[in-house]
Structure formats: structure tokens, C-alpha cells
Amino acid sequence: SSGINAEYGGIFFMLFQTWGIWGNIVSVTVLAPKDDQTDRTQDYIDQTCGAEYVVPKEKEDGNSTDGPSLTQVYTLAGIYLFFALVGPTLILLFLDPLSNYGEDERREHEGKSGFQLLMATFSHFINNKYQMLITPLTIWSGLEQGWFGASFTAAYIKCPIGIQYIGYFVIVYATTDAFCSITFGYLLKKVGRVPVFTMATALNFVVIFVLMHWTPTTHSYLYLFAVMWGMSDAVWQTQINAFYGVIFVGFEEPAFANYRLWESMGFLCAYLLSNNLKLKVFMWIMLGWLGSSYLGYAMIEVLERKRVGRCSIYPCNGGKSDVAPETTSKA
Numbered sequence: 584s585s586g587i588n589a590e591y592g593g594i595f596f597m598l599f600q601t602w603g604i605w606g607n608i609v610s611v612t613v614l615a616p617k618d619d620q621t622d623r624t625q626d627y628i629d630q631t632c633g634a635e636y637v638v639p640k641e642k643e644d645g646n647s648t649d650g651p652s653l654t655q656v657y658t659l660a661g662i663y664l665f666f667a668l669v670g671p672t673l674i675l676l677f678l679d680p681l682s683n684y685g686e687d688e689r690r691e692h693e694g695k696s697g698f699q700l701l702m703a704t705f706s707h708f709i710n711n712k713y714q715m716l717i718t719p720l721t722i723w724s725g726l727e728q729g730w731f732g733a734s735f736t737a738a739y740i741k742c743p744i745g746i747q748y749i750g751y752f753v754i755v756y757a758t759t760d761a762f763c764s765i766t767f768g769y770l771l772k773k774v775g776r777v778p779v780f781t782m783a784t785a786l787n788f789v790v791i792f793v794l795m796h797w798t799p800t801t802h803s804y805l806y807l808f809a810v811m812w813g814m815s816d817a818v819w820q821t822q823i824n825a826f827y828g829v830i831f832v833g834f835e836e837p838a839f840a841n842y843r844l845w846e847s848m849g850f851l852c853a854y855l856l857s858n859n860l861k862l863k864v865f866m867w868i869m870l871g872w873l874g875s876s877y878l879g880y881a882m883i884e885v886l887e888r889k890r891v892g893r894c895s896i897y898p899c900n901g902g903k904s905d906v907a908p909e910t911t912s913k914a
Contacts, residue, residue: 594764594765594768596761596764596765596817596820596821596824597761597762597764597765598761599764599820600757600760600761600764600817600820601757601761602757603753603754603756603757603758603760603761604754604757604758604761606663607749607750607751607753607754607757608750608754609659609662609663610659610749610750611747611750611751611754613655613658613659613662614651614655614659614746614747614750615747623742623743623744625800628742628743628798628799628800629798631742632738632739632742632743632798632799633738633739633742633743633794633797633798633799633862634738634794634795634796634797634861634862634863634866635861635862635863636734636737636738636742636861636862637860637861637862638737638857638858638859651746651747700836700837700840703836703837703840704837704840704841704844706837707834707837707838707840707841708841711831711834713830713831713883713886714831714838714841715879716879716880716882716883717823717826717827717830717879717880717883718841718845718879719872719875719876719879720819720823720876720877720879720880721823721841721842721845721846721849722845722846722848722849722852722872722876723819723849723872723873723876724819724820724823724846724849725845725846725847725848725849725850725851725852725853726849726850726852726853726869726872727787727812727815727816727819727849727853727869727873728816728849728850728853729849729850729851729852729853729854729857730853730857730865730869731756731812731816732853733853733854733857733858734853734857734862734865735794735808735812736749736752736753737857738799738862739794739799739805739808740752740799740805742799743799743800743802744799744802752805752806752809753809755806755809755810755813756809756810756812756813756816757813758813759809759810759813759814759817760813760814760816760817760820761817762817763813763814763817763818764817764820764821766817767779767817767818767821767822768821768822768825771822776822776826776884777881777884779818779822780818780822780877780880781877782815782818783814783815783818783819784815784873784877786811786812786814786815787812787815787873788870788873789811790808790811790812790815791866791869791870791873792870793808794808794866795863795866795867823842824842827839827842830883830887856868
């Protein structure tokens, strides 16, 4: 059911989002600043950081002393590489293979090649109006994650304070994200999708708008922005995933293939734009995209409301699945 998808999606993403806690505990330990001094003057921050930030095309003059040493970089990379190898090894040794649960038989029964699955993914996108409407929001889920990791940390933390302090803010962001991931799953059952999605959209709008007009001089405010972005990201990561499970019942494979495809496109766009545009321009683009994304989501809610009467409130349709059969793909 819709409620179960939201709850268990929240539990999974709560555990998943702790990457930002453990990974950045490592980074702040390895990159621990020697002192609190910074060579950033107020004029430098006003003209270079925040919304005025542009990724340097060439290496800076070497005047900055707050960058990590090669020893720190190699130590950090080595630790991350170790866990990157340990993780798959533990899965290989201890996780039950999918063949134990009939995965091989299912694949033999379907008999689809990789190319056929790829074509089914694009066919689902072309022939399913719900998929078209939810795609902008799916791209946004990757775009906003990429923006936080690439642009926010560079323009509002690294530029005015120093790269060594990024981990502290990301820990706050990830902790909020993990906590809200499980909390919002239960909240959504009580108040419905629309208020939760609207809250996340409003948080993103407020953070982007304020950061466009604010110079990062008071560092404590950055923790508040990290908390607000973590709250909204918890909604996007858990509830978009659950929403796909609700509106594409019977077509999960092509639907979730589209989900990962378009979310990855969001990441790609975030890193391309952050490296080639002034941050203020990038944030205007984000505001426009967020608005169109929410509009696409709202149109799905309107269509579902017409179909079942009250789809913005759980449980929809007397607790039954609120998938719209007239929109399912034939792929």
C-alpha cells in the first residue's frame, strides 16, 4: 500500500543517508584544521563567495594556506577506498542471492534482453503521461543533491571559511536528512502527500532565495541552511521513490529505470552548471526548474483526485492502490 511504501522507504533512506555522517566524521578527522585563522578578507568574501561564486578556471596563486596537504588527500582517499572494497565484499559473503527468491525464474519467464529493457524504459517515458509529469521532479531530486554537494559547499563554506570545515556542515545536513527520512514517512500517512511535498518545495525556495541575497559572513546561519536542505532532501529521496511505487503498479521495472535515469541526469546537470555558470545564474535556473517540477507533480495529484476523489489524503481510494490504470504503459 501507499503508506507501507512511504514508511519502509523512509527506513531505508534513513540508513542510506547516514553516509554523510560516517564519511564526514572521517573527513573532518583527517582534514582537521590546525587553527581558526583564515586569509579571507571581507572584501574577498563579498566579491567572490556566496552567489557571486564562480569555479576558478585555473589554480589559484597559492596564497591560501587552508587547503589539505597531499598526505591528507592520500590518507582520506585510502580510507574511502578501503570501505569501498569492504562494502561489496560483505554483500558478496553474507547477503542471500536473489536466485533464492525466484529472480532467475522471473528473468527466464520474461525473457527480456538488456536492449529490450532499455527500449521498455524509453517506451514507458514516451507513452505514460504520469511519467512525463513526474520526470522534472525526478531530475530535481538529483539536481538539488548535486547543487548542495558541489555549489553550496564550495561557495558558502570552502570559499569563505576553508575546505576543512565542509565536513561539519555535511554531518548536520546528513543527520537531519536521516532523521527526517523516517519521520516524514509517518507524517505523510497523517497529512497526505500534498502538504509534505509542498513543505519541501517551500524549504528549497526559501533557502535558494535567501542565499542569492546573503553574503556568508555569519557561519552559524549556514548550519540552519544545511538543516533546511536536509529536511527537503529527505522528502525528495523517500517520497518520490514511494510515489513511483504507487502510481506505476505493475510497471515498476521501467518506471524505476526511468527514476534512476532522470535522477542521474539531475546530478549531471548540477555538476555541469556549477562548473560553467556563476552561482547566482545557476540558482535562478534552479528556482525555475523547481517551480515547473512542482507543477508537474501537482497535475498528477489533480488527475488522481478526479479519478478517486481524494488522492491527496491517505489512505486514497479506501486504502487501495491509487494507481491510475488509464495511464499505465504498454511497454
